[in-house]
Amino acid sequence: MKIKMVDVAKRLGISKATVSLAVNGKPGVNEQTRQKVLECIKELEKNNGVFPEPLNSPEKEAHRRMIKVLIINHRRRVVCDPELDLWTDVLHTFDTEARKRGYLYGLSYINETEDETNAVIDECNMPLVAGIIVFATEMQTTDYPILEKIQKPMVLYDHETPDGKYNSICIDNETAVRSCLDLLHQSGVSNIKYLCTGKNIYNFQKRREAFRNALIAQDHMPAKNDIIELGYTIPAITEQMLAWLDHNALPEGFLFENYQVSIGVITALRKRGIKFPERIKVIGIDEIPDYIFPASKLTQIRIPHAERAAIAMELLDKEISQQWKTRIKIYAQPEVIPGKSL
Incomplete structure (x- = not known):
């Protein structure tokens, strides 16, 4: 008999779209969810389309509780399709930490179409x-109404709202x-330019704000050329630099x-000798x-991405x-990785 996708979706607490992706082997579904979908379909086929126990069975209900990670994707290539693989460890940590606590793990994406967004919100509810972890690296203020519509315990990863309404795990960008600046000053530098991408997301806004505030604290009113905006991609940054x-x-x-600015600018510096x-x-x-630059040991600030993911799941x-x-609200402290560039 033909199994209805809606029955599988209700059984597992996921959307029909997720079931369809899993059945057809399409990307966008993690392997654990895919296997759960296939196992559910086999169970239905074996029992002529009927589940062998009530859907609200306490034992089964506890086993099927799910933590969903919701990725806000504005196609800025920060989280989805980045130029370097920064987030595999983060998503693996979410998955591992959820399963360690006895939850299933689901992954969904909020894009920019209203129908897709509403479908994912329904899925979350x-x-x-x-509960929901919002992977909010690309979140904008216009996305806040989405949070209001989700009626589940929630933690924001990589973003905070001004009203402090949600638990959040952020980077301490000011300390970074x-x-x-402290390290540059200690190496005898006073004339410093801040080089940034053209991307306008929470972390980058906070870093630029911290740089401006540092200049003001030194009685130096920030000028337009103190912060130099470069491109969106590494090749564009290189050319503009x-x-x-x-x-x-x-x-x-x-x-x-x-990291995009680091790679693009170092490439440009090399080309100019x-x-x-x-x-x-x-x-x-x-x-x-x-x-990437084995002979050029850049002094860097390490951001604890995976560690923050584990804390978000615990919270x-x-x-x-x-x-x-x-x-x-938790701010993860950055770590200085000494190099040879100062």
Whole structure:
């Protein structure tokens, strides 16, 4: 007999679209969920389309509770399709930590169409979903109404709302920037340019804000050319940096906003024969793999991505089991990785 996708979706607490992706072997569904879908279909086929026990069986209900990770995707290539694989460890940590606590693990994406968004919100509000982690690296203020529509315990990963209404696990961007500036100053640098991407997300906004505040604290009113905006991709950053170098004098130091800027600018410096730390001192936020520039040991600020994922899952589990009313905001401290660029 033909199994209805809607029956499988209700059984597992996922959407019909997720069931369809799993059945047809399409991307967008993790392997654990895919196997659960296939096992559910086999169970239905074996029992002529009828589940052998009530759907609200307490034993089965406990076993099927799900933690759903909801990725906000604005196609900025920060989380989805990034130029370097930064997030595999984070998603693996979410998966591992959820299963360790006895939950199923689901993954969904919020894109920019209203129908898709509403479908995912409905999926999140299904009875068998115990809680939500919002992977909010690309979240914008216009996305906040989505959070209001989700009626489940929730933790924001990589973002915080101004009203503090939700539990959140963030990067201490202010400390990251301050650490960079302290190290540059200690190496004798005072004239520093902040190099950034054209992407406007929470973490980058906070880093730019911290840089401006640091200048103000030094009685230096920020000027337009103190923060130099480059491209969205590594090749574009390289090309725009080459053009900048051809028309501007070198400062004493550069602070790179993220790994894309680090890679793109170092490539441009190499093409122009500008060595660091001899001619300029540089430091970057977020690590780049050693294999990219094996001979150029950049001093970097490591951001604890996977560790924050584990903390987010622990916090969500506490809220689910203990029904906490207090909202908690955690800022993960960055770590300096010494190099040879200062």
